[in-house]
Amino acid sequence: xxxxxxxxxxxxxxxxxxxxxxxxxxxxxxxxxxxxxxxxxxxxxxxxxxxxxxxxxxxxxxxxxxxxxxxxxxxxxxxxxxxxxxxxxxxxxxxxxxxxxxxxxxxxxxxxxxxxxxxxxxxxxxxxxxxxxxxxxxxxxxxxxxxxxxxxxxxxxxxxxxxxxxxxxxxxxxxxxxxxxxxxxxxxxxxxxxxxxxxxxxxxxxxxxxxxxxxxxxxxxxxxxxxxxxxxxxxxxxxxxxxxxxxxxxxxxxxxxxxxxxxxxxxxxxxxxxxxxxxxxxxxxxxxxxxxxxxxxxxxxxxxxxxxxxxxxxxxxxxxxxxxxxxxxxxxxxxxxxxxxxxxxxxxxxxxxxxxxxxxxxxxxxxxxxxxxxxxxxxxxxxxxxxxxxxxxxxxxx
Amino acid sequence: xxxxxxxxxxxxxxxxxxxxxxxxxxxxxxxxxxxxxxxxxxxxxxxxxxxxxxxxxxxxxxxxxxxxxxxxxxxxxxxxxxxxxxxxxxxxxxxxxxxxxxxxxxxxxxxxxxxxxxxxxxxxxxxxxxxxxxxxxxxxxxxxxxxxxxxxxxxxxxxxxxxxxxxxxxxxxxxxxxxxxxxxxxxxxxxxxxxxxxxxxxxxxxxxxxxxxxxxxxxxxxxxxxxxxxxxxxxxxxxxxxxxxxxxxxxxxx
Numbered sequence: 001x002x003x004x005x006x007x008x009x010x011x012x013x014x015x016x017x018x019x020x021x022x023x024x025x026x027x028x029x030x031x032x033x034x035x036x037x038x039x040x041x042x043x044x045x046x047x048x049x050x051x052x053x054x055x056x057x058x059x060x061x062x063x064x065x066x067x068x069x070x071x072x073x074x075x076x077x078x079x080x081x082x083x084x085x086x087x088x089x090x091x092x093x094x095x096x097x098x099x100x101x102x103x104x105x106x107x108x109x110x111x112x113x114x115x116x117x118x119x120x121x122x123x124x125x126x127x128x129x130x131x132x133x134x135x136x137x138x139x140x141x142x143x144x145x146x147x148x149x150x151x152x153x154x155x156x157x158x159x160x161x162x163x164x165x166x167x168x169x170x171x172x173x174x175x176x177x178x179x180x181x182x183x184x185x186x187x188x189x190x191x192x193x194x195x196x197x198x199x200x201x202x203x204x205x206x207x208x209x210x211x212x213x214x215x216x217x218x219x220x221x222x223x224x225x226x227x228x229x230x231x232x233x234x235x236x237x238x239x240x241x242x243x244x245x246x247x248x249x250x251x252x253x254x255x256x257x258x259x260x261x262x263x264x265x266x267x268x269x270x271x272x273x274x275x276x277x278x279x280x281x282x283x284x285x286x287x288x289x290x291x292x293x294x295x296x297x298x299x300x301x302x303x304x305x306x307x308x309x310x311x312x313x314x315x316x317x318x319x320x321x322x323x324x325x326x327x328x329x330x331x332x333x334x335x336x337x338x339x340x341x342x343x344x345x346x347x348x349x350x351x352x353x354x355x356x357x358x359x360x361x362x363x364x365x366x367x368x369x370x371x372x373x374x375x376x377x378x379x380x381x382x383x384x385x386x387x388x389x390x391x392x393x394x395x396x397x398x
Numbered sequence: 399x400x401x402x403x404x405x406x407x408x409x410x411x412x413x414x415x416x417x418x419x420x421x422x423x424x425x426x427x428x429x430x431x432x433x434x435x436x437x438x439x440x441x442x443x444x445x446x447x448x449x450x451x452x453x454x455x456x457x458x459x460x461x462x463x464x465x466x467x468x469x470x471x472x473x474x475x476x477x478x479x480x481x482x483x484x485x486x487x488x489x490x491x492x493x494x495x496x497x498x499x500x501x502x503x504x505x506x507x508x509x510x511x512x513x514x515x516x517x518x519x520x521x522x523x524x525x526x527x528x529x530x531x532x533x534x535x536x537x538x539x540x541x542x543x544x545x546x547x548x549x550x551x552x553x554x555x556x557x558x559x560x561x562x563x564x565x566x567x568x569x570x571x572x573x574x575x576x577x578x579x580x581x582x583x584x585x586x587x588x589x590x591x592x593x594x595x596x597x598x599x600x601x602x603x604x605x606x607x608x609x610x611x612x613x614x615x616x617x618x619x620x621x622x623x624x625x626x627x628x629x630x631x632x633x634x635x636x637x638x639x640x641x642x643x644x645x646x647x648x649x650x651x652x
Contacts, residue, residue, distance in 0.1 A: 005468070006501035014498045018487075025486040219482030223544060226446045226478075227499045228471040391449050 015237025041256030203249035213311030296380035404454035429597035475549035
């Protein structure tokens with residue numbers, strides 16, 4: 001009895017259904033990947049929130065360490081009027097500052113009051129500027145209060161001599177920061193799309209490699225290729241399966257971020273950054289073509305592999321590229337440019353960062369990367385199907 | 399029916415198959431007998447369109463392998479030595495996957511699976527995941543998978559390799575059953591008794607060439623020997639020494 005030909009669509013569905021069932025039954029791996037994906041958001045955002053929060057807290061600190069308060073009642077009086085709380089430093093503060101265990105200290109010498117009226121008074125600021133986390137950050141507060149003190153005293157002295165204090169300030173400087181709070185946050189929060197994109201690629205590597213190199217290693221490729229199913233339909237079915245898996249991981253990662261932003265107690269981040277449902281939707285749309293492209297590249301690289309290990313080694317290069325490209329762009333301080341839309345990863349990051357910064361996006365920002373991804377997917381699938389016609393690939397290279 | 403005309407294949411400088419011609423008719427068991435590396439597997443892989451035909455032609459049920467590989471695969475059920483199963487799927491799921499790829503509805507594939515489960519004594523394993531299956535259990539699943547689309551032509555490459563006595567017996571029964579159903583059955587082996595016991599027609603291959611062809615009786619008469627093993631050595635024109643040389647050559651080629 002001759003069996004009727006099966007439609008390509010049905011074959012693709014059969015193959016992808018089987019591959020997804022097969023891989024989801026690897027409960028340990030699947031659970032680990034899914035849990036890690038969803039935990040990524042909370043872990044990253046909590047860490048980031050703590051980091052940003054501690055920097056802001058330092059900058060707005062109202063506590064300063066002053067040694068030798070009794071020598072400068074005028075200064076102490078001024079500081080107290082500024083709502084500053086004066087703390088007594090520890091005895092061995094110089095050593096502690098060097099170790100990064102003590103905030104910056106203002107040292108008032110014993111002869112301060114005697115020299116104050118003649119204009120020869122000095123204070124010493126002790127800090128270590130290699131310790132950003134402790135004394136390096138808090139010395140700024142000390143400098144600021146001393147500038148204010150100097151300004152007040154000199155103004156008083158000029159007024160006493162009948163001179164207008166504005167003489168000392170020929171130009172008044174007024175700060176106008178155009179960066180919005182959301183933009184400042186976006187600088188750091190581009191880590192959300194970055195982590196999501198990396199997750200999208202790393203999460204499906206094992207599956208991509210298994211579908212290519214693993215099938216041959218298991219000895220199941222040969223019988224599979226002897227079914228009447230066309231190579232193209234077979235490869236496409238596998239491509240669809242890996243893409244769906246990869247997209248699932250990306251969506252879980254995004255859910256992790258979304259839940260953390262919404263319900264996590266993150267005053268430093270939550271106040272400035274909240275993504276709208278539309279923004280998540282846009283990002284998902286971008287992933288819809290990104291995930292298949294990355295899945296296809298890894299499958300292609302893995303098909304060249306002689307075995308699972310070799311396939312995995314090749315696929316790792318794709319992951320490294322995804323991880324490194326954004327870092328390169330960040331360090332090179334690349335400005336948004338059209339050519340980046342042609343480079344996967346960079347394109348997605350650029351567009352999502354614009355979304356996060358509240359900057360406008362055009363249709364081309366979505367269509368161009370999608371077209372590039374689609375082209376990558378199709379070319380990779382065609383190449384894999386072609387490779388599967390080569391005896392060297394089917395039976396493994398000698 | 400399998401018709402092979404002047405089939406050839408070389409890998410680099412090594413000639414694996416060199417002008418092989420034979421016909422395996424319906425309702426008959428044809429044995430491909432030859433030493434390791436004689437070209438049996440390459441011949442079978444060419445018929446299954448896994449390996450491109452180097453020269454000559456092969457056709458199954460009138461479908462030319464080179465011109466129409468998809469229809470050839472549709473009428474062929476081939477079991478090679480690659481018998482890998484998906485470890486996280488049950489035996490039934492492994493088989494059903496292939497049935498779906500062949501476009502067979504589940505009622506028909508379940509009926510076939512039930513029949514093979516009965517024939518090959520698989521009731522205890524059919525709904526177990528194949529992880530940890532013995533070699534015999536794997537072979538039973540693999541052969542059911544290869545034949546789930548009820549092909550008119552069945553080709554088995556060294557099917558009894560590494561199997562215990564009981565499994566070998568049930569496999570022999572299956573081969574006889576397939577013949578009784580009117581299918582073309584061809585299997586390769588290097589085990590004389592097996593070939594002698596089962597085959598209607600034996601094709602002896604050595605060094606990529608057909609050395610002799612005929613029934614067991616015809617081959618014995620032709621060679622003037624009393625048992626098939628002696629006949630095989632005489633007809634293949636090989637002594638022990640050149641036989642091992644052929645094997646090592648072909649292993650390199652594969």
